[in-house]
Amino acid sequence: MTFYQELQLNQAGSKKMLKTSGTGKEKAYHMLVYLVKIALTMIFCFGFVTVFSILFGNENSIVGVVVLLCLMVFRNADLGIHTGQSTILLVLFFVIMAVFPHLANHVSPVLGILLNIAALAVFIIFGCHNPFMFNQSTLVLGYLLLYGYDVTGKSYQMRLAAMVVGALLTCLVFFRNHKNRTYKRTIKDIIREFDITSSRTKWQLCQILCVPTVLFIAQVCKMPRAMWAGIAAMSAIVPFMEDMQYRVRKRIIGNIAGVICFVALYYLLPPSIYAYIGIIGGIGVGFSVKYGWQAVFNTFGALAIAAQTYGLKGAVSLRVIQNVFGVAFALVFCILFYWMMSKSCKLASNQV
Numbered sequence: 088m089t090f091y092q093e094l095q096l097n098q099a100g101s102k103k104m105l106k107t108s109g110t111g112k113e114k115a116y117h118m119l120v121y122l123v124k125i126a127l128t129m130i131f132c133f134g135f136v137t138v139f140s141i142l143f144g145n146e147n148s149i150v151g152v153v154v155l156l157c158l159m160v161f162r163n164a165d166l167g168i169h170t171g172q173s174t175i176l177l178v179l180f181f182v183i184m185a186v187f188p189h190l191a192n193h194v195s196p197v198l199g200i201l202l203n204i205a206a207l208a209v210f211i212i213f214g215c216h217n218p219f220m221f222n223q224s225t226l227v228l229g230y231l232l233l234y235g236y237d238v239t240g241k242s243y244q245m246r247l248a249a250m251v252v253g254a255l256l257t258c259l260v261f262f263r264n265h266k267n268r269t270y271k272r273t274i275k276d277i278i279r280e281f282d283i284t285s286s287r288t289k290w291q292l293c294q295i296l297c298v299p300t301v302l303f304i305a306q307v308c309k310m311p312r313a314m315w316a317g318i319a320a321m322s323a324i325v326p327f328m329e330d331m332q333y334r335v336r337k338r339i340i341g342n343i344a345g346v347i348c349f350v351a352l353y354y355l356l357p358p359s360i361y362a363y364i365g366i367i368g369g370i371g372v373g374f375s376v377k378y379g380w381q382a383v384f385n386t387f388g389a390l391a392i393a394a395q396t397y398g399l400k401g402a403v404s405l406r407v408i409q410n411v412f413g414v415a416f417a418l419v420f421c422i423l424f425y426w427m428m429s430k431s432c433k434l435a436s437n438q439v
Contacts, residue, residue: 105117132155139154139249142252143249147238147246149232149236153233154256157225162260166214177254177261181257182254184229196307203303207294207295207298218287223294227294290325293421298417301417310405312405316412316413322338324421328421328425333378337379339414342382342383342410345382346406349364350399368384368387389406
């Protein structure tokens with residue numbers, strides 16, 4: 088494997104190379120490649136988001152984050168269907184992300200939850216047919232980030248322009264990397280395979296219904312940073328209940344640990360360094376393979392931004408409350424949902 092090829096490995100692949108190193112020299116070499124990869128990734132990410140901020144305004148730097156996520160994921164990940172149809176779906180996803188979060192922020196909570204359900208239904212059904220690809224971590228996360236950092240007026244016009252650029256970049260990269268792959272499944276097949284008796288469809292419905300419900304409750308209760316609860320719920324909802332219980336525990340513990348670490352850094356570092364705590368978190372995520380550690384370091388960036396608006400105490404309280412509420416609600420919601428679906432299926436079979 089060449090130096091460049093090893094740079095293309097994900098965290099798990101790089102960690103495996105380190106563990107299987109036969110000699111100290113090999114381990115040092117693989118560690119060097121791993122560190123170079125993280126450094127290059129951080130430089131690229133920082134530069135990419137900075138360019139979006141310069142072109143479309145600081146208020147739309149979050150669009151740079153969302154587009155960057157899509158580029159980094161969909162250059163390798165696919166939608167499991169014909170490449171041309173997948174490209175069309177990606178365009179549709181960007182249209183939804185550009186319009187629906189903004190509308191949901193400016194209508195009543197009831198209309199808002201309906202818009203969010205409709206948007207997530209398209210993402211999850213057509214973009215997350217294979218739940219183990221974790222495309223929801225890109226599409227739904229991007230939607231929630233844009234929902235949480237909504238803008239109006241001229242800034243929203245610039246956001247629309249930024250999303251157009253993002254859609255073009257993502258579709259070009261996606262089509263270039265996947266055009267030679269052969270897929271037997273089409274959009275029609277995905278629609279035909281939607282079956283409420285299957286575990287996949289039940290998982291999809293949990294995502295579609297639970298995450299908007301979390302946002303709805305947070306909005307009705309006038310809880311700031313409602314997107315944090317939505318993101319927590321989204322990340323916890325996985326196809327198998329054992330895995331979901333694991334994620335709920337790790338999300339809660341990881342966020343509390345992340346809050347403690349952030350507060351320690353906040354008091355130990357000079358104020359001039361506060362802006363870089365989020366970057367420290369990004370580096371930590373780059374080194375993290377396990378979900379629990381990712382939850383710890385993801386807390387840094389979120390708190391670094393929120394502390395500027397709500398102060399340290401307010402940001403910390405919101406982070407803990409929103410994340411605990413999000414994952415706990417998701418767990419209870421899915422348990423009840425699966426129970427109701429099981430009862431309905433048994434009733435239907437008995438009637439037949």
